[in-house]
Amino acid sequence: TQLLEQSPQFLSIQEGENLTVYCNSSSVFSSLQWYRQEPGEGPVLLVTVVTGGEVKKLKRLTFQFGDARKDSSLHITAAQPGDTGLYLCAGAAGGTSYGKLTFGQGTILTVHP
Amino acid sequence: NAGVTQTPKFQVLKTGQSMTLQCAQDMNHEYMSWYRQDPGMGLRLIHYSVGAGITDQGEVPNGYNVSRSTTEDFPLRLLSAAPSQTSVYFCASRPQGGDLYNEQFFGPGTRLTVL
Numbered sequence: 001t002q003l004l005e006q007s008p009q010f011l012s013i014q015e016g017e018n019l020t021v022y023c024n025s026s027s028v029f030s031s032l033q034w035y036r037q038e039p040g041e042g043p044v045l046l047v048t049v050v051t052g053g054e055v056k057k058l059k060r061l062t063f064q065f066g067d068a069r070k071d072s073s074l075h076i077t078a079a080q081p082g083d084t085g086l087y088l089c090a091g092a093a094g095g096t097s098y099g100k101l102t103f104g105q106g107t108i109l110t111v112h113p
Numbered sequence: 114n115a116g117v118t119q120t121p122k123f124q125v126l127k128t129g130q131s132m133t134l135q136c137a138q139d140m141n142h143e144y145m146s147w148y149r150q151d152p153g154m155g156l157r158l159i160h161y162s163v164g165a166g167i168t169d170q171g172e173v174p175n176g177y178n179v180s181r182s183t184t185e186d187f188p189l190r191l192l193s194a195a196p197s198q199t200s201v202y203f204c205a206s207r208p209q210g211g212d213l214y215n216e217q218f219f220g221p222g223t224r225l226t227v228l
Contacts, residue, residue: 009153033216042117042203042219043156088155100146100171101217103155 002027004091006104013079014112021074021107023089030092032065032072033101037086079111114139117220119204125226126194134189134223136204143209145187146171146217147179149200156203162187163209194227201225 005024013019023032031050035043047056049065049072056063060083062075076083086108090101120135138145143164148156148171158171162181176198178190187206191198201224205217 004155006155040221042205042221043217044219045216048216090156100158100161101156103148103157105153105155 002029002091002093002102004089004102004104006089006107008107009105010108010110012110012112015080016078017111019076019079019109021087021089021109022071023073023091023104024071025091026070027091027093028069029102030069032069033090033092034063034072034074035088035090037088037106043086043088076109079109081111081113084109084111116140117204117206117218119202119220119223121223122221123224125228126191127228128194128196130194132191132194134191134202134204134225136187136189136220137185138187138204138206138218139185140206140208140218141184142206142218143184145181145204145206147177147187147189148203148205149173149198150203150222151200159189159202191225194225196227199225199227 007022033048034046037043047063052067052069054065060077064073086106088106089104117138146161147159150156157173159177160179162168165184168179201222203222204220207215207217
């Protein structure tokens with residue numbers, strides 16, 4: 001069974017601060033996705049990383065996939081209240097995964113004005 | 114397109130009752146999945162389907178049944194509800210192929226409470 005350990009579980013910061021969320025595993029994933037979820041809604045995809053060492057930027061969000069494809073991080077620069085939400089990492093196993101994802105426990109981010 | 118729709122949005126059951134959570138998608142996606150979300154545990158896969166007539170178990174299948182008679186619909190059945198099945202249930206779909214990049218589209222969820 002592949003596991004994804006996500007940390008921290010809770011993050012409460014002031015507007016303008018920077019933060020990093022980590023997603024770690026002892027298993028290798030063929031790809032890793034980051035989702036954002038708002039209360040009462042389903043998760044929505046932010047990004048998919050596939051190549052070891054890959055870095056993707058989405059405005060103030062920077063996503064990195066570890067060289068060994070076992071870990072990933074999400075860095076938010078100058079956080080805003082609109083970034084508040086639950087952030088989930090999800091890994092897909094090698095080969096044909098048929099849409100089966102292994103999710104981390106999630107990080108609840110609160111950005112205070 | 115409506116995307117992935119789920120009904121009901123909220124449900125309260127008594128222990129031992131049965132019910133079906135409905136899920137439908139209008140994107141002609143081959144793959145559909147059911148997840149449950151519990152505090153501090155992320156989303157866990159219950160059952161999934163790679164096409165009409167084909168289903169398989171995920172990580173936590175006990176107490177749940179699924180069927181896939183059409184591409185559009187993927188209902189989840191609780192045979193005899195237990196308090197441990199209190200959770201938020203999400204249905205998701207994605208297109209076939211391109212496993213590395215394809216996005217899963219999630220429904221809005223069903224919040225189930227079993228008393």
